[in-house]
Amino acid sequence: MLDANLKQQLSQYLGMLREPIELVATLGDDAKSAQTRELLEQIDALSDKVSAKFDGEDDRRPSFIIRRASDATVWVRFAGVPLGHEFTSLVLALLWAGGHPPKVEEETLQAIRDLEGDFDFEMYFSLSCHNCPDVVQALTLMALFNPRISATLIEGGAFQDEVEERGVMAVPAVFLNGESFANGKMSVEELLAKIDTNAGARAAAKIEGKDPFEVLVIGGGPAGASAAIYTARKGFRTGVAAERFGGQVLDTMGIENFISVPYTEGPKLAAALEAHVGEYDIDVMNLQKAERLIPATKPGGMHEVVFANGASLKARSLVLSTGARWRNLGVPGEFEYRNRGVAYCPHCDGPLFKGKRVAVIGGGNSGVEAAIDLANIVGHVTLIEFDSKLRADQVLQDKLRSMDNVDILVSAQTTEVTGDGERVDGLTYKNRETGEEHRVELEGVFVQIGLVPNTEWLKDSGIELTKFGEIVVDAHAATNLPGVFAAGDATTVPFKQIIIAMGEGSKAALSAFDYLIRNEATDEIAQAA
Structure with a gap:
């Protein structure tokens, strides 16, 4: 089941366990059950803090729960064999159940602990899905940090009849308390926002208290990340507000034309972008959907961006890098049967x-x-x-x-x-x-x-757009509004490629730098700062 290399890596990870954990399996006579038994026995043999049992009573076979030996109410269940893209999810579940702290903001963990109510999640994934691990790991985290949350993570290929019966035709697919809840890639913060009714208000209040930025980047894909790094390196106070940090790169599988990197995958590149941005003093505000732009009335003045939660941010210069999304066919039946074929x-x-x-x-x-x-x-x-x-x-x-x-x-x-x-x-x-x-x-x-630029929010802002909705930019990534620049797939720059977006983001940042040093801040901004 696990080769020598994986066993060695897993042994090192299991050495981080702080308290004993139990693996409790429910198996049948099928090949998948035999694979599950072999996997759990191998994990058991790698650490004296792990014990495997095979007396579970779940309806799904094969399935197994991972739980703390000291608290049977804290558990997460896998149905099927979580290998492929989900092997990392399995390792994290073992570590978190065993008391190893997750790399998550304490604010997020506290929001999980504070959730009121009972939440029974079921989530379907496929072993080839690169969007699924984030959802698997988010639900695992929630289940292991709040005993009133349960999570059963189901490998669809092992339960084809169940998939057919519930009409699951796209993964990741999440059910909550037996009802369809969400489809598609989601972070733990996004899941929390859907079930925590106070999350939006808290996020808005947090944003409203921020001072104006010198550069505010709207969008967190390759163009936005590059722009933020470049302006931060120039010493400017920089913020990034993104609906989803990483952007469409998160939905990209194999990347083979990113020069100097023969092969990578979208989620890995997005994680690298986030880590690089994290090396600088950049204020990243994720899950923020821009809804309206109010331009400055004079050079050096303050632009304002209003977000869907009602909060707003102000800045002397903007870099718009909201990217693009998949184009719809626009024919009858497409919307009605989305995620159902x-x-x-x-x-x-x-x-x-x-x-x-x-x-x-x-x-x-x-x-x-x-x-x-x-x-x-x-x-x-x-x-x-x-x-x-x-x-x-x-x-x-x-x-x-x-x-x-x-x-x-x-x-x-x-x-x-x-x-x-x-x-x-x-x-x-x-x-x-x-x-x-x-x-x-x-x-x-x-x-x-193909793609559609995410620029609907700019239609009444005074920003010049093409008939296709692309932001019109010149050779310096400047829009028709002073102090507002744009980069990436949302613009008129041809060839929508990751490497081009990064270059355009850097160009927009350098242009913003040039604009800022040539235009003094107005008294209004100087006083606000």
Whole structure:
């Protein structure tokens, strides 16, 4: 089960346990149960602070709980074998149950302890999902720090019938007290915000008390992180307000074109960005969605950004780096069947469609890569491209065409996603050359048709936007408003790439530096500071 290298690493981690823990398993006669027994026996053998038992009475087999030997009310349950992307989650669960402190702000831990009420979480994950570990770890943390919270973390591939019965067609999928609660990647802070009704008010009050910044970066992706580091290095008081630090990078799997790093994955890069930002005196305010920009009335004056929770921040200069999100098809059925057959992440949700027929909409690199990945998992893939030819790199096209369970349709306009009321059962498309309508019967639709800039909040701000919603910037990353700069996928800069966003963020920061040294602060700001 665990190779020699993993055993050695796990042995070192288990040496950090401060108190004994128990692993209590409920097993059947199947292969997954045999794997679970082998895994738990290996963990047991690596530390005298771990004991494994096989007399559990859970309905799911295989499953096991991790609990403190001194307090049976504090536990977390895994159903299935948490390897792959979830091995780290398993290790953290062992450490936290054994008293090793998590690397989480004490304020967050106290918010978990202070939650009132009983919360029974069930969460479905797949072993190939790179978005799932954050949710698994967040729920694990909550269960181990509040005895009124329980968390059962279920590997969907091991419980396919249950997945089908509950209509889970996208992971991570979280249920609370038996009802659907959340889908998609979420941090512990985001989960807390959904169940703690006072969280927004506390966050707003905390923000309202802050002095004006010299540079305020809106957005925490590669562009925003780069901008913040550059302005902080110049000695300016810098803040970052982000709806989700890391941005869309968090939803990216393999990254192979980040120069000097042959391969990395989005969550790893996002963690590295956060760590680098943390090396400087930068005030990071996460989970803050910008809602309105009130520009300064004169050079050197104060810009104000209002957030969804009602709080606002002021700054002499701004760097707008709110990034972009996946573009929707905008056809009937897409919204109705989202997470019920309509998906946007093939890495996360592909395993839930094992052996089934799916479509991928989009013939660019993302679409063709998704089709290649899915063809190795599902029964059949139909790639649908609006243009008369695929736009992906030739090497990707050649790979796709070599696969015998793939059909490619070009000059095809998707017109509707259909379903039976519960889940997707097909789609219709129009042949753009003949005008004929066709139907494809399938069980999943993966949308991969590009990006939409996150700039709706700027429409009445005076910032110049293109008809596509991109922020218009010049060669210095400056917008049409003095003191307001922009960078990354939300702007008119071509080629939406991580490495380009980082460069543009640095450029915007240097331009903000130049602006600040050429424009003295107004009396209003000088007095406020």
